[in-house]
């Protein structure tokens with residue numbers, strides 16, 4: 001597993017505000033210049049789950065009419 005910390009910088013004064021591992025959206029206010037920064041992750045692989053749809057249909061034939069024979073033991 002690989003965790004990349006992305007530096008979150010102020011868009012106005014380029015002050016380092018935070019470091020985030022994974023974020024889709026982030027709102028952070030700069031303590032220096034007071035700019036409210038609204039960041040979005042630059043590259044997020046959203047289309048990952050498309051692959052799961054293919055080949056996941058596993059149809060098994062229902063085993064019917066197969067009963068264990070009851071032997072009356074007397």
Ligand SMILES: [Zn+2]
Nearest residue numbers: 010013030033
């Ligand atoms: Zn700032």
